Amino acid sequence: MREYLVRLVQMHESFRKAELQALADVSGVEMHIIKYEEDSPFCVIGLPSDKAAHAMISRSILSQGIYELWGHGRNYNALHASIKNLSPSKWNAYHETPFRFTLDSFRGSRTPTEQRDIVESFSYLEFAGPIRMKEADVSFRVFEDYDHEAPEPKYLYMGRFISGSGRHAKTMYDLKKRHYISTTSMDAELALLTANIALAAPGKFFFDPFMGTGGFPIACSHFGAITCGSDIDGRSIRGTGGSARKGQMGKKDVEGNFRQYGLEERYLGGFVSDLTNTPLRITTPCGNEQNGGYLDGIICDPPYGIREGLKVLGSREKLGDKERATHHDRCKEPTYIPPKRPYSFIAMLDDILAFAASTLVDGGRLSMWMPTANDEDIELVIPTHPCLEIVSVCVQPFNKWSRRLLTYRRLSDSEVSQDSLHMTKKEYETGIKADELNGFRRKYFEGFKEFQKLRLETATGRRVSDESTELEKTSN
Amino acid sequence: MKLLTLNFLTCAIKTCKTSPSSFPLHPQDAELEIVESDVNMAFLRNILPRLMWEELRGITRELGLPELPETAPAAEDLGEPSQVAKDLHRLLLETSIREGKLVCGNCGHEYAVKEGIANFLLPGHLV
Ligand SMILES: [Zn+2]
Numbered sequence: 001m002r003e004y005l006v007r008l009v010q011m012h013e014s015f016r017k018a019e020l021q022a023l024a025d026v027s028g029v030e031m032h033i034i035k036y037e038e039d040s041p042f043c044v045i046g047l048p049s050d051k052a053a054h055a056m057i058s059r060s061i062l063s064q065g066i067y068e069l070w071g072h073g074r075n076y077n078a079l080h081a082s083i084k085n086l087s088p089s090k091w092n093a094y095h096e097t098p099f100r101f102t103l104d105s106f107r108g109s110r111t112p113t114e115q116r117d118i119v120e121s122f123s124y125l126e127f128a129g130p131i132r133m134k135e136a137d138v139s140f141r142v143f144e145d146y147d148h149e150a151p152e153p154k155y156l157y158m159g160r161f162i163s164g165s166g167r168h169a170k171t172m173y174d175l176k177k178r179h180y181i182s183t184t185s186m187d188a189e190l191a192l193l194t195a196n197i198a199l200a201a202p203g204k205f206f207f208d209p210f211m212g213t214g215g216f217p218i219a220c221s222h223f224g225a226i227t228c229g230s231d232i233d234g235r236s237i238r239g240t241g242g243s244a245r246k247g248q249m250g251k252k253d254v255e256g257n258f259r260q261y262g263l264e265e266r267y268l269g270g271f272v273s274d275l276t277n278t279p280l281r282i283t284t285p286c287g288n289e290q291n292g293g294y295l296d297g298i299i300c301d302p303p304y305g306i307r308e309g310l311k312v313l314g315s316r317e318k319l320g321d322k323e324r325a326t327h328h329d330r331c332k333e334p335t336y337i338p339p340k341r342p343y344s345f346i347a348m349l350d351d352i353l354a355f356a357a358s359t360l361v362d363g364g365r366l367s368m369w370m371p372t373a374n375d376e377d378i379e380l381v382i383p384t385h386p387c388l389e390i391v392s393v394c395v396q397p398f399n400k401w402s403r404r405l406l407t408y409r410r411l412s413d414s415e416v417s418q419d420s421l422h423m424t425k426k427e428y429e430t431g432i433k434a435d436e437l438n439g440f441r442r443k444y445f446e447g448f449k450e451f452q453k454l455r456l457e458t459a460t461g462r463r464v465s466d467e468s469t470e471l472e473k474t475s476n
Numbered sequence: 477m478k479l480l481t482l483n484f485l486t487c488a489i490k491t492c493k494t495s496p497s498s499f500p501l502h503p504q505d506a507e508l509e510i511v512e513s514d515v516n517m518a519f520l521r522n523i524l525p526r527l528m529w530e531e532l533r534g535i536t537r538e539l540g541l542p543e544l545p546e547t548a549p550a551a552e553d554l555g556e557p558s559q560v561a562k563d564l565h566r567l568l569l570e571t572s573i574r575e576g577k578l579v580c581g582n583c584g585h586e587y588a589v590k591e592g593i594a595n596f597l598l599p600g601h602l603v
């Protein structure tokens with residue numbers, strides 16, 4: 001194990017460790033977190049090699065880069081002593097190499113004179129090669145970590161640059177420059193981060209059951225996965241404008257988004273469907289025989305419906321024979337609109353977990369966003385399924401509510417507790433309303449009503465194109 | 477929709493899904509499109525064990541495409557890439573249905589495909 005310094009970004013703090021661990025998992029690298037503080041962008045990790053460091057960090061969204069750690073300390077004397085103690089064996093290799101030596105002061109600043117003095121205090125390294133600000137063969141960097149408005153840094157690090165991060169993708173996929181988006185598209189940084197945490201990678205197969213304009217599938221395909229999605233609102237997939245097929249101008253659709261980024265080879269396609277009536281193959285639930293799952297990952301931001309409420313296929317009232325006959329006769333007409341009914345968000349969360357349990361391969365991941373009101377009671381409750389194990393919970397706080405990213409791992413059947421599986425089955429069989437049985441659902445539901453109220457308040461004055469679906473008007 | 481999608485799609489009607497004949501869906505009046513792309517070996521290797529081979533053979537026959545071998549190739553047959561891999565990639569990831577319909581072999585319900593997008597929303601009497 002060698003020590004490396006990861007220069008994180010100081011934002012989305014609660015996602016940073018989850019991302020690092022996911023990157024280690026997806027790269028098949030053994031990583032130990034040696035030093036991590038929520039209030040600092042400097043994280044020390046143990047890794048087997050430079051190669052492992054590069055593999056991990058080159059696709060990281062919440063870091064700027066990774067460095068081989070040469071020394072660290074509370075002040076410059078301590079830093080120099082640490083370097084002289086830990087790294088002299090490494091100096092030799094760089095005596096003649098064209099190099100670059102820079103300073104990174106976090107929450108602090110140094111005048112050019114101070115910067116020069118600091119760099120010169122490292123002259124004992126005896127780097128005699130030419131200094132190159134661009135295209136240097138090797139780069140060294142000194143890091144200063146300041147408390148807010150403190151005159152002197154509280155901690156220092158020095159290291160050799162190994163690899164930059166994948167953070168530039170955030171700019172590449174910026175929604176402002178994307179061909180086709182909606183008001184509910186998740187920003188590129190969070191979509192890419194979600195794809196990382198769900199372990200999207202070359203060779204894998206990912207699905208988003210609420211794809212909207214395709215933000216998550218695109219993020220997963222950026223990392224090499226083959227992707228597919230569905231949405232109950234066909235208009236979001238088909239897009240707007242004329243027919244692209246006939247070469248008309250102005251067509252904006254999900255396929256066009258993939259084409260914009262040169263990812264169309266990785267897009268299997270989108271289809272119109274409702275998760276509660278999915279056409280996807282549902283395999284035997286876990287706990288018996290062999291897992292027949294085929295998805296490596298599912299990522300989604302389920303609709304929670306602010307204005308009109310969440311809807312799924314079906315009628316509000318049970319249809320009578322006469323009405324059924326009418327639907328039967330009319331359903332092939334181009335103007336036919338399939339009826340939809342309100343549905344509870346909590347029931348939808350259960351449906352997503354059940355869907356994930358029966359479609360994910362062993363070790364496959366579900367990464368799902370979920371809104372909550374900021375209430376201590378609700379903070380701790382997480383929806384569960386006996387075949388899924390929670391991997392990480394990341395929080396994006398807003399004023400009065402927050403959004404959480406829940407990530408689950410599909411257990412292999414031998415890992416599933418038969419008792420809990422039996423319990424779940426029983427709940428369904430007895431037909432007792434789920435809300436009454438499960439503490440999570442009850443608490444979450446109370447908080448959720450509060451959350452919806454808050455969102456409505458914030459939304460006043462501007463049109464919120466919520467995910468609650470209006471009726472499908474274009475075709476059946 | 478690329479043809480590989482059909483490896484995962486059944487009828488959306490709940491009472492139908494449990495019947496073996498609801499999978500695979502049968503393409504009819506299909507207008508196909510081929511867009512060539514580089515063979516994605518990592519994906520082929522990963523997805524190979526998840527293919528429902530017998531059903532896929534049936535679909536290619538129904539579409540009038542070149543017949544698939546009787547048994548699924550083994551991972552080592554894919555080579556770097558072998559002709560088998562190229563053919564499989566062409567079928568699953570380079571060929572797509574632009575227009576047509578997908579028909580359930582059990583209940584006969586038809587799902588329309590328009591501009592490459594299949595619609596699985598069920599009418600009121602089938603939910
Ligand atoms: Zn059917």
